[in-house]
Amino acid sequence: MNIGVLALQGGVIEHLKQIEALGHKGIEVKVAEDFEKIDAIILPGGESTTIGKLLRITGLMECLREKIQGGMPVWGTCAGMILLAKEIENQPFNYLGVMDIKVRRNAFGTQIDSFKTKKVIKSVSDKEIELVFIRAPYVLEAGTDVDILCEVNGNIVAARQGNILATSFHPELTNDLSFMRFFIEEIVHSSLVDNLSIY
């Protein structure tokens, strides 16, 4: 499969490496034409304000929003989660606004409060997964269509709404491919099968 990674700012290469490690093609997405080449897209971590500004300047914002609303599978990591959210606490505007969640930015504290922990996320793997949090957001409120996949200290850090996956943490910064495998096999693959069955 061809998995795009939004390549305006942030942790692009790490995602591309994990995609390729699973035998798929990783494609950097920088212009609207790149959307024609991909089956799914990852919005990497970075700085949501910067990526948001670049999405507006390049005109990619509308294009990306339309693709996601049309069913393209998307995974937002950290800043990517903020870009997907319908509501951002203490901020009067959103970015893509496609996922029915309200998020708190920098929810665990500043850069020096970055931390790692381990959890079993049943829908993803039976084994413990290392979770890396870097000035991460978490989900304050989620709509009824949103499945909660993981909580840390009672805070929602991974959630799915149909074709949309959001994580506060960074699986791409670990050697564990299980989250990428989950995204590609469960979310991307099932959406392709659904689309085929229309015909």
Ligand SMILES: NC(=O)CC[C@H](N)C(=O)O
């Ligand atoms: N690692 C990250 O993506 C950090 C996100 C960043 N704190 C933001 O609010 O956009």
